[in-house]
Amino acid sequence: MSITRIGIVGAGTMGGGIATATAQAGVDVVLIDARAGAAAAALEQARSFYARAVEKKRLAPAEAEAAGARLKVAAALEGLAECDLVIEAVFEDMALKNEVLGKIAAVVRADALIATNTSCLRVSELARAVTYPERFLGLHYFSPAQVNPIVEVVRGEHTGEAAIETALAFTRRTGKQPLACKDQWGFCINRFFCPYTNEAARLVDEGVAAPGAIDQIAKEALGVAAGPFMVMNIVKPRINLHAIRNLAPLGPFYAPARSMTVTGDAEASWTIEPAGAVDPDTARLVGDRLRAGAFLPVLEELDEGVATPAEVDHGAREALKFGRPPCALMDELGRAEVERLVAPLCKQYGHALPTSLERVGSLVQG
Template sequence: MRITTVGIVGAGTMGSGIATNLAQAGFMVRLADARREAAEKALAGARTFYARAVEKGRMGPAAAEAATARLAVVDGLADLAPADLVIEAVFEDFDLKVRLFEQLSSIVRADALVATNTSCLRVTDLARHMSRPERFLGLHYFSPAAVNPIVEVVKGEATSDATIETALAFCRASGKEPLRCKDSFGFAINRFFCPYTNEAARALDAGLGTTGEIDAVAKEVLGAAAGPFTVMNLIKPRINLHAIRNLAPLGPFYAPARTMIEAGEADRPFEITPVAGGIEPARKAEIADCLLRGCFLPVLQALDEGVAEPAAFDHGAKEALKFGIGPCALMDRLGRAEVERIVRPALSAYGIAEPDALARVGSLAG
């Protein structure tokens, strides 16, 4: 099956970014939102994106005009019936998504694919509310979706191999790098990104450092382009908190920290405090341990579960999250004894069994 027309439901940050990317890549895009003004705003945002690309020499004027012409706002879900693929990009709420998929089941063509852009929910659980679950999958884009190269391609229990192959070809045709993942809470990248941000909040709660200091340590030890609090402000603490809460079935280690709950429920950004002078070595080491624990333990557990290969975790960390080094490569560099020292406090505090993958540290990344 060749995909030429894509319907997108949800014109927020992610939906608008996906639409912008796909129209630029040559796909016909139909954008639906319960609030038509949101869809119209997304269309205007795409025009601005293309105009800036022309100014910077990344697109020609004719290409920008053609991309804009491929974007259209529709009045409702029924107008998505001709689409070869429909991508859901509404708020990360299970019940909201379920209601949408039940509606789409009676609208989309029998041979069309339907994908969820969920960041943490299991595809299999959502697929139970589709009339043709074999044609349902996860396509998890990363912000900003218009330019971020990574898309996690997630196969649910009922998803057919043909659906996955079609989706992989579609991602490549749109200029994205597909990262295949097993269906698991958080998939590959959010499986460790969410705990990493949560451990940053726990370090703040424990008084180990200020937001600015914790961000600075993250940039140093992970080579991150931006620290966790800066990134959370970009994606919104409310959204990040919701994603963390969706990891609850994985156990108490994944429960949100106090300040994460406070900022998320108040829907307010974290105040990033300037770093005055240096950070004491001992305190800096404790902060680093917290951040690395948030990355390492979830990745080791996910490797045990077969969620993805080590190379996928590392590639996603570098390309989607802009880390200077991936978690598996960093664990190999540090060695088993040091990684065990870092994760041991969490194993003890939360009664977690030692991951089998810990024994492979030193050769995880090949």
């Protein structure tokens, strides 16, 4: 099936960004949001995005006009009836998503694909709300979806091969880089990114270092363009906390840190003071903990077959801007050093040492 028109339910940051990118790529988009004026506001933001692209010579005026014309707002879900694909992009809450997905399934064609943009929830559990679940899958775009190239294409337990192939072709045609992965809480990328940010918060709770120093050390330890606290402030700590809470079934290591809970529940942002000089011993400790916080979940997802080492690293580079992606970095450090880093976390939280440790040294090349 060729996808020529998509619907997006939820016109917030993610839904609006997906709409902007998709219309620019030549596909008609119908945008719906239950909040008064939200879809119209997203449409205006998309047109402003195109206008800035014209100013920067990244888009021709005629291309910007055509992209804006492909965006439409519908007043009710019935406006999705002729869409080939509908993407649910509402708040990351299982009950809300189930309710919305059930309503979508009731109005679209039987052969239309239905996707969820969930960042952490299992697709197979959300599929229960959808008739003909073989046409249901995860399409997790990364923020900002207007420009971030990665989309996780998640196969649920009942997702059909035809749905996956159609989704892969659609994401490529719309200028994205699909990352196929198995259905699991957190999928491929948030599976390790959320625990990495959570380990940063634990370091604050323990009084090891302040957010500014941790952000500075992270740039060296993992080659990130921005440290964990700056990134959390961009995506909003409340949203990051919600994603972490959705990883709870994976075990005690994934439980949110105290300051993560306090900051997220208060809908506050982290205070990031300039770091200044950092004591070398503190820098080594923080670097070790941040690496361990990313390495342990990566090794666990490799054990589970969620994604390959190459896919993990590709997502880390392209979606998160990790200059030293986790699998390549583990290979560089070697098995003994990686075990030294992750073993304390396994002992503290009661997790078994991942069997993928045995592959360290040849993860990427193997």
